Amino acid sequence: MGKKLIVLGHGYDRNGNFDPGATGNGTSEHEWLNGVFLASLRKYADGHDIDFYTQNMFANRDANTVTGYDDIIELHLDAASAAAKGGHVIIYHKYSPDAMDHRLGNMIANHFGLRGGKMFHGRDNLYNLNTFAKRRLSYRLLELGFITNKENMDYFKKHYDVIARDLISAVVNQRIETDEGKGSSVEEKTPVPSTEQYTGIVEYMNRNNMDSSFANRAKLAAQYGIVGYKGTAEQNNALLRKLQTGAAVKPVKSIEQMAQEIIDNKHGNGHENRRRSLGISAAEYAKVRAEVNRRASGAPAAPRKTISQMADDIINNPKVPNGHAARQKWLGVDSATYEKVRARVNQLLR
Ligand SMILES: [Zn+2]
Structure with a gap:
């Protein structure tokens, strides 16, 4: 049995950009998976040949480069309506589940139930999944229940230590006992994480x-x-x-709206003057100015890709830069559009 790598979904990339993943029930995928759950995973992984990748592997594009592992397991929490619940195992669409996939699938079924009664889902539109498939490395992505479902998260918060034990047991194909030596007694002894660390x-x-x-x-x-x-x-x-x-809300205008207001002479003369009048940053103002100039020159608006096309680019185009500001610029869209692309990417990657 070779070395395993457990990848925690989302989090910080090596440039310090942060992606919390999906959120729900007062926490985020990153916050929950990298907190007490990771501590329990490490505890049970001790003495086994398991490494943990705790940065945002997707953002780092490290699926291309990590070496030395026979099996890679990536952990996530699902997100949808409050009613959706259960977990599942995502594998490359052309593959059949292997023995480890089945062990992990059973572990998920035992603790969270299965999403729509299905243990395995084949996908072809996830960067890490596709990349590891291309490299012929054994990889699966686990959705450990829904972060948006109260029942799944209440259970996870209460039983994270046993879930961690069973997850590591499935990974190493060996029944690991809890510290107390009795799997059934651990539930009462497991400290429930303080709700204070969740923002609510x-x-x-x-x-x-x-x-x-x-x-x-x-x-x-x-x-x-x-x-x-x-x-x-x-x-x-x-x-x-x-x-x-009930603090006062500052209305947010689109670049297009602000450009129109400048053309309509609502913000006086001079760039600094206009920027202050609009109450925006210099970077934001540069975009407004570019839009004003574009309109003045009569140039057509840049051809727009759909949100889905742009999300696909972010996930699969190797040239995509790191960091949200850089990506927004790379796509050439305004903040509101970028947030939609980002939401779509998160939806695809959760
Ligand atoms: Zn996720």
Whole structure:
């Protein structure tokens, strides 16, 4: 039996860009998987030939380069409506599940139930999956239940230690006992993670019938002056405070709207003057200015790809740069459009 690599989905890439993954029930994929769950995984992996990849492998494009592993297992949480629940194993669409896939699938079925009653799903549109298939390396992506489902997450938060034990057991094909030596007794002894570490923004929004999706939180964050929203705990807490106190919202205009206002002479003369009047950053103003110039020159708007086409590019085009700002620029779209592309990418990659 060779060396295994367990990949934690999402998180920071090596340039420091952060992707929280899907969010729900007061946490994110990154926050949940890399917290107490990872600690338990490491505990049970001790003494076995297992490494952990805790950065954002997708963003680093490291599926191309990691070597020395016979099996790679990537961990995620699924996201959809609050009702969707259960986990599954994603494998390359042309492959049949192997013995490890079956062991992991059974582990998921035991703990979370199966999404739509199906243990395996074949996919052909995930970068890591496709890349490892091309390299003929054994890889599967596990969806460990739905982060958006209360039942799945309550269970996960309560039983993460046993789930970690069973996951590592499935990976090494060997029944690992808990520290106490009795699998059944561990449940009462497992410390439940403090709810304090979760921000509660999603729960708050759901309770108040608000759209708690990342895209909508990013939009609200911008309106409340929270710059560069990435869904970090700090930003979520800040946003929660704003929502709870009913802070004043700063309306966000599109580049096109702001360009039109400048053409309509609503912001006076001089770039600095106009920028201040619009209340935007220099970078944002540069885009408005480019749009004003484009309109003045009569040049056609850049041909638009669909959101799905752009999301596909981000996932599969090896030339895609790292970092959201760089990617937005690379696509040549405004922030609102980029957020849609990003949401679609997250949907495909979760
Ligand atoms: Zn994910």
